[in-house]
Amino acid sequence: MSDLLSPAQLEARLREIGATRYHNLHPFHRLLHAGELTKAQVQAWALNRYCYQATIPVKDATLIARLDDPELRRVWRQRLVDHDGDAPGTGGIARWLALTEGLGLDAGYVRSQEGALPATRFAVQAYVAFVRERSILEAIASSLTELFSPTIIAERVAGMLAGYDFVSEETLAYFNARLTQAPRDADFALAYVLERARTPERQSAAIRALEFKCSVLWAQLDALHHAYVSPGHIPPGAFVPEEA
Amino acid sequence: MSDLLSPAQLEARLREIGATRYHNLHPFHRLLHAGELTKAQVQAWALNRYCYQATIPVKDATLIARLDDPELRRVWRQRLVDHDGDAPGTGGIARWLALTEGLGLDAGYVRSQEGALPATRFAVQAYVAFVRERSILEAIASSLTELFSPTIIAERVAGMLAGYDFVSEETLAYFNARLTQAPRDADFALAYVLERARTPERQSAAIRALEFKCSVLWAQLDALHHAYVSPGHIPPGAFVPEEA
Numbered sequence: 001m002s003d004l005l006s007p008a009q010l011e012a013r014l015r016e017i018g019a020t021r022y023h024n025l026h027p028f029h030r031l032l033h034a035g036e037l038t039k040a041q042v043q044a045w046a047l048n049r050y051c052y053q054a055t056i057p058v059k060d061a062t063l064i065a066r067l068d069d070p071e072l073r074r075v076w077r078q079r080l081v082d083h084d085g086d087a088p089g090t091g092g093i094a095r096w097l098a099l100t101e102g103l104g105l106d107a108g109y110v111r112s113q114e115g116a117l118p119a120t121r122f123a124v125q126a127y128v129a130f131v132r133e134r135s136i137l138e139a140i141a142s143s144l145t146e147l148f149s150p151t152i153i154a155e156r157v158a159g160m161l162a163g164y165d166f167v168s169e170e171t172l173a174y175f176n177a178r179l180t181q182a183p184r185d186a187d188f189a190l191a192y193v194l195e196r197a198r199t200p201e202r203q204s205a206a207i208r209a210l211e212f213k214c215s216v217l218w219a220q221l222d223a224l225h226h227a228y229v230s231p232g233h234i235p236p237g238a239f240v241p242e243e244a
Numbered sequence: 245m246s247d248l249l250s251p252a253q254l255e256a257r258l259r260e261i262g263a264t265r266y267h268n269l270h271p272f273h274r275l276l277h278a279g280e281l282t283k284a285q286v287q288a289w290a291l292n293r294y295c296y297q298a299t300i301p302v303k304d305a306t307l308i309a310r311l312d313d314p315e316l317r318r319v320w321r322q323r324l325v326d327h328d329g330d331a332p333g334t335g336g337i338a339r340w341l342a343l344t345e346g347l348g349l350d351a352g353y354v355r356s357q358e359g360a361l362p363a364t365r366f367a368v369q370a371y372v373a374f375v376r377e378r379s380i381l382e383a384i385a386s387s388l389t390e391l392f393s394p395t396i397i398a399e400r401v402a403g404m405l406a407g408y409d410f411v412s413e414e415t416l417a418y419f420n421a422r423l424t425q426a427p428r429d430a431d432f433a434l435a436y437v438l439e440r441a442r443t444p445e446r447q448s449a450a451i452r453a454l455e456f457k458c459s460v461l462w463a464q465l466d467a468l469h470h471a472y473v474s475p476g477h478i479p480p481g482a483f484v485p486e487e488a
Contacts, residue, residue, distance in 0.1 A: 021480045118459035119466060122366035129369060211481065215362035218479050222363060226470035235462050236265045237455065
């Protein structure tokens with residue numbers, strides 16, 4: 001059994017997971033941000049990532065449904081607002097659809113998720129199941145990948161604007177909003193985890209929850225890389241880009 | 245909406261899914277059966293496939309728990325017997341562990357599933373969730389990949405014995421048992437589906453259930469192929485073969 005960590009040590013341990021397992025380290029993201037993908041490959045990324053985006057409020061509502069504390073529910077509810085918006089056409093999911101439309105994909109096709117890789121859906125479902133089935137602490141700790149997202153977003157927006165003539169600041173509007181939302185959310189979740197994980201067992205559970213979440217993100221890029229970067233591996237039924 | 249199919253037409257449609265989407269068509273299986281993998285790659289296959297094997301009785305019990313008919317529960321119970329055995333060291337899971345041990349893997353490590361690819365676990369969990377959440381008809385139809393397994397097993401055993409000096413008839417004993425179990429199970433499940441799927445909607449649901457199950461198997465091989473055949477793509481935390 002591991003030793004009890006101080007809050008500062010636990011935070012360092014959590015940040016170390018980001019430094020070694022967050023998906024900004026994945027080869028697919030390096031290609032995406034370096035402008036080295038084709039438009040078809042960027043389409044495949046946006047199409048698959050839509051499944052993740054569209055499920056995040058379901059994940060958050062799954063957590064809220066388990067919380068007894070009105071204060072905590074109220075704070076977490078902001079995430080629903082951010083993703084689902086206040087009116088049709090607003091919020092993170094709508095901004096993601098603006099991205100996929102900007103890439104030339106039909107919104108109905110994207111929304112249907114029919115062309116998404118099965119592996120994408122499996123990973124996203126595993127995330128919701130984790131939040132439904134594990135402890136509240138683990139469910140909240142699994143959101144801590146947002147600690148690491150400002151870096152990747154900054155790299156992504158700069159890299160994609162420089163590297164691809166088919167993306168614009170408008171199509172990437174999703175990410176601008178996340179630059180302020182993600183740190184606010186991550187600060188809250190981190191404070192919760194540091195305060196509530198005060199035994200070695202609970203600290204270990206929080207650490208493993210964040211590792212799990214990193215694997216949810218990583219597995220999605222593995223599947224994209226295998227299907228759309230390695231030649232000849234698009235699985236039956238999945239999106240086939242026009243130029244492929 | 246599609247037309248109502250006769251039972252024979254529905255069976256033909258289901259078999260066509262096998263002919264186009266079953267994982268015997270996956271490049272990883274072609275390599276496995278042709279003797280073209282390294283021992284380390286065969287280890288990775290057996291280690292990951294253990295997660296699937298170990299979860300099959302959980303999947304079957306999930307279905308049994310939803311059945312009102314004692315007759316149907318009794319028939320389906322045989323699958324638990326086949327996988328879990330009648331005594332320690334018997335049954336399909338024990339035979340799979342004999343395979344992984346024959347390949348030089350530690351049984352405790354295999355059982356822990358710690359080295360398995362996250363994508364393997366996500367796919368296997370998606371299968372259990374499907375059987376828990378969809379209609380009984382869909383849950384049963386999703387088992388119909390066993391219609392296609394005798395062919396793949398015959399290819400696999402012959403190919404692996406010819407191709408690898410590190411496998412023997414003893415280590416492949418799992419597959420001999422499946423050669424009689426799978427057709428018996430598949431015949432029963434097929435008869436159930438053909439009898440109960442008598443509207444276009446239910447026929448379509450059965451067809452999609454089998455497609456889903458094919459994608460569960462296919463996604464596992466995609467993940468193996470990406471991690472262990474394409475160089476340099478083993479995800480953080482997963483099994484690293486000694487020779488790699």
